[in-house]
Amino acid sequence: MLHTRLCDIIGIKHPIMQGGMGPYKTESLAIAVANAGALGIISSIGMAATMLPEAAPVDAIRLFGSDPPPVILQKSIEAVTRGTRTSGGVFGVNIPVASEFILASEMFVKQTIESCQSDSDTERSLRVIVTSAGNPKPWSLLKKEGFIWAHVVPSVYHAKKAEQAGADIIVASGHEGGAHVSWEPVHSMVLVPAVCKAVKTPVVGAGGFCDGASLAAALCLGAVGIQMGTRLIATQESDFEPMWKQAIIEREERRTLVGRGLFGPMRFLRNTRAEDIVRRTLEDIPDFFLGEPLDSNEEILELERLGFDDLIDAKEETALMFGGEVVGRIDDLPTTYDLIQRIISEASATLKTIPQNTLRD
Ligand SMILES: Cc1cc2nc3c(=O)[nH]c(=O)nc-3n(C[C@H](O)[C@H](O)[C@H](O)COP(=O)(O)O)c2cc1C
Structure with missing residues (x-):
């Protein structure tokens, strides 16, 4: 058991968030993570591809069918609500807010609000919206709508902007992470403690976290938890291709x-x-x-x-796959439940051994 402020703010058992991971909906992973006591996340970025299929890198119809994007999200929210009902698991939606994506962002926020208003189980379990890749300023409305609002940042400068905008949680995302990273290569070891020092808002570390040692390290650096992407892809339940x-x-x-x-x-x-x-x-x-x-x-x-x-077509050499540097520390394919349990018990054990390993006078 490892209880931090993140657990209290969101109402989760373990201080771990799943990272949003397009182009998939990450529905199965969100259910598995939430049922394991951490925060599951539905990823919306790929859903927008059905709006402009000719400008999208993925075959949107193959991935999502021909429903309009809000309907794809609505069905995903319904599926994750159903999948987490028995366990009481908690989940959220990741909505990138990059300027190129803004019409889709607004549409997905509206749909998420409507889904919560129309179903009491969803209202109970869908507690968090994680915005990323853009300006946080317009999104304080998420708090007024009753959501816990987390915003992803790659720098101290952006963390201060997120705090000014009123984010409840700041996710400090280091350059070693998978998929979108910043132009400036600041890694978690520098970024996380610098952001923790610069803001009063609770900080979650992202980029390079995968096990109990790295969770313990994040807590030592001042964070209240971790967000994982790459590690969670290599789980039994994740929605990604076996290759x-x-x-x-x-x-x-x-x-x-x-x-x-x-x-x-x-x-x-x-x-x-x-x-x-x-x-x-x-x-x-x-x-x-x-x-x-x-x-x-x-x-x-x-x-x-x-x-x-x-x-x-499972062509490994020419397929496009995102992933973080942490691939070098991942060598198994556990169930999500076993992975989260392992991380928590390893982190607790690591934190207990630190005083013994410390040199004394
Ligand atoms: C395949 C993949 C897709 C991702 N897509 C998104 C996304 O749609 N939105 C987002 O905010 N972050 C996205 N990320 C970043 C993750 O949410 C997370 O912050 C990052 O993976 C953390 O670093 P790690 O890979 O070292 O765990 C993606 C990461 C990966 C690996």
């Missing part, structure tokens, strides 16, 4: 690369597709590293599209 899970288990820590994604840089599992994306990225230097607007989105879109197609 993707296996790739995470097999890779060592150097086998990721950061290159351009459609909405900024992303960390990919290294293979020839990721290398092609990085090659294309390097051609955009210096604009890439200076964060200037880029005009080669079509080529990146095409590379991502080919990569997602090859994911379906």
